[in-house]
Amino acid sequence: MSYDDPPSRTPAGDAFTALVVQVLRLNGHLTAAGDALARPAGQTSARWQVMGVVEHGPATVAQVARALGLARQSVQRIADLLEGDGLAEFIPNPADRRAALLQLTVAGRAALRTIQTAQRAWADALGAEIGEDALRQASEVLARVAEVVASRGYGER
Amino acid sequence: MSYDDPPSRTPAGDAFTALVVQVLRLNGHLTAAGDALARPAGQTSARWQVMGVVEHGPATVAQVARALGLARQSVQRIADLLEGDGLAEFIPNPADRRAALLQLTVAGRAALRTIQTAQRAWADALGAEIGEDALRQASEVLARVAEVVASRGYGER
DNA sequence: CCGCGAACGACAGTATCCTGTCGATCCGCA
């Protein structure tokens, strides 16, 4: 028996692993593309995502983090930067004295619109190239994977 | 016309955007799961990936970076850490004096085997839950998306 | 055979995300 023969997986396990690899690689490309989309507005992918969440109404940092699937602290950092740049502001939250509500300013809305316009052209073009059906089916599979990974995680964590 | 009505996308553009969101969110979950998988061996997701590339033969840092779709410097950093931990070593490259070849040590192979064993059980279980066909189809779509995004990127970059 | 562009590693700087911990606040239940 050779020293380095890898443990063999089932076909389904192989397929799962292959999908994981694809997701990890695609993440890099998508983040780069998102940064390029947001750059004309002087923003980044992360800031754009946070702005997108509070576009249709203020929310607390913790709520935004849950919506994006990120840690609270990551969003907090972005939110503070947005506030510093005058793109968003914190307003008192009557329902919770600790958690101020993050809200876009006029400048923030303008920046977001600039990004969204560019994103629309990009998404429409690439979406048409891949095909709506395939995209929706893949999306649905990824959602199931995310659910399973999140719920079962690894082993009995 | 309202101030904040978002630019509307085509259905395919919407589907594409939805897939992008799924990929970004899933990336976080998968990285976390990968770290959990690698932790018993005292490693991380990034180190494991680098070790996996050089498992079946030495390669230069630049080659590993290309294989993983990462920047050279990111891999270089991991490779240096692996060398520092005695899990990998650089050997002279007769074909290129600049680019040493990265190679696993015996300890590195042992660590990698530990991780692979855990990964196999994880991938088999989750793979069975999702279904091989769905996984392969989604994987194929993601590969096409990666190709299109990489080739066309954003606009005429 | 030589020179110049391409590829590589080294170094410095930046952005993003995570974990852990702490004190303040909130909320459900006794």
Added chain:
DNA sequence: TGCGGATCGACAGGATACTGTCGTTCGCGG
């Protein structure tokens, strides 16, 4: 009414990844 668990923001620290620049080496074409 009050107590204890849960949630929230603040702060500190660590891991990953990218860009840009520089000097070295490689290799192809004149």
